[in-house]
Amino acid sequence: MYFKIEDKKIYYNIKKSGSNRAIIFVHGSGGSSYTWKNQVKLDVDYDLIALDLPSHDKSDSFSDLSLNLYVDVVRQLIKALKYEGVILCGHSLGGAIIQQYYFTYPNEVSGLILCNTGGKLRVAPFILNSLKNNYQEFMDSLPAGAFYRATPKETIKHYIQEISKISADVTYKDFKICDGFDILNKLNSIEVPCLIIVGKQDQLTPVKYSEFFRNKIKNSELHIINKAGHMVMLEKPNEVNQAIENFISTHF
Numbered sequence: 476m477y478f479k480i481e482d483k484k485i486y487y488n489i490k491k492s493g494s495n496r497a498i499i500f501v502h503g504s505g506g507s508s509y510t511w512k513n514q515v516k517l518d519v520d521y522d523l524i525a526l527d528l529p530s531h532d533k534s535d536s537f538s539d540l541s542l543n544l545y546v547d548v549v550r551q552l553i554k555a556l557k558y559e560g561v562i563l564c565g566h567s568l569g570g571a572i573i574q575q576y577y578f579t580y581p582n583e584v585s586g587l588i589l590c591n592t593g594g595k596l597r598v599a600p601f602i603l604n605s606l607k608n609n610y611q612e613f614m615d616s617l618p619a620g621a622f623y624r625a626t627p628k629e630t631i632k633h634y635i636q637e638i639s640k641i642s643a644d645v646t647y648k649d650f651k652i653c654d655g656f657d658i659l660n661k662l663n664s665i666e667v668p669c670l671i672i673v674g675k676q677d678q679l680t681p682v683k684y685s686e687f688f689r690n691k692i693k694n695s696e697l698h699i700i701n702k703a704g705h706m707v708m709l710e711k712p713n714e715v716n717q718a719i720e721n722f723i724s725t726h727f
Contacts, residue, residue: 478555485548486533487526490515496560496585497522498719499549503567503591504653505646507532509637510566513712519723521562526552530645532637540648542656545572546579553583562727564588564719566708567680568649571596571656578661586668586726588719591677591705593684594662594691596653603650610643623676623704630709662691669695670722672715674703696722 477484488508498521500511508525509532515523528545529537537544549572553561562585565573570592577584605613617638618631638646669692673685682699689697698718703710 478552480548480551481537483529483535483537485526485529485535485552487524487552488515490523492520492522494520494522495558496520496562497524497553497556497558498562498564498588498723499552500525501545501549501563501565501569501572502526502528502531503565503569504649505531505638505641506566506569507637507641509634510706510708511564512709514564514708514716514719517716517719519720521723522556522558524552524556530642532640540645540652542571542575542652545652546576549573549576550580550583560585560727562586562588562723564590565592566590567592567705568596568653571653574658575656577665577667578658581666584667586670586722587665588670588672588722589685589688590672590715591674591680591685591707593680594659594687595657595684596680598650598654603647603654606643606647606650613643613646614639620678621705623674623702623710625702626704626706626710634706634709659687659691662688663693665692665695667694668722668726670718671695671697672707672718673697673699674705674707674710675699675701676703677705677707679705 511525563573
């Protein structure tokens, strides 16, 4: 499915429930809706939507990518589909997007699911340098950097096939957005229920980032999933889905 913004098409995958509520899944740097292929199967009374951000995979290219653009795209999607209750779920960069969305439109969000992300997302110089100068080096680093060592090779291979569809320049811009993101001083003002999910072996957004969320956000719960790295939703989909389903049934 597609909707339009600035005469450009944005792709989204949707599983309809007949409800006027939705969970919207936002992918991380250089990712796509593929990241959430296992979560659009959740057993909840919500429409389930995973989108491709501007310039990613099936969505049209935009000349200027920014955190504000990404927030606006999510908002335009919600408006286009006329949802009244929305839970936002974001991974890594997607987590920054949904936090920024909440602080911009706090009355439009029912809950947040913060997945392998942080309130501050500094990026290692190696990642930025390799994206700028040696994209293959970046791609070669992904299996060890983004996944737990025992993750099935097929899972990693399919993910790398998907992420290779995104240009190095777009992925670089995504990581630059992450690198400039810092809302640590605002976290204690989040009022909605929050589910925090992280892979225990995540090297990119370590467990301490999620523990910081738990300590600062009043109505929050933390799930640390063992034998999973940064791509926990692909590595341990059943555990992630169970945590989300429990969160929904408890709070909504």
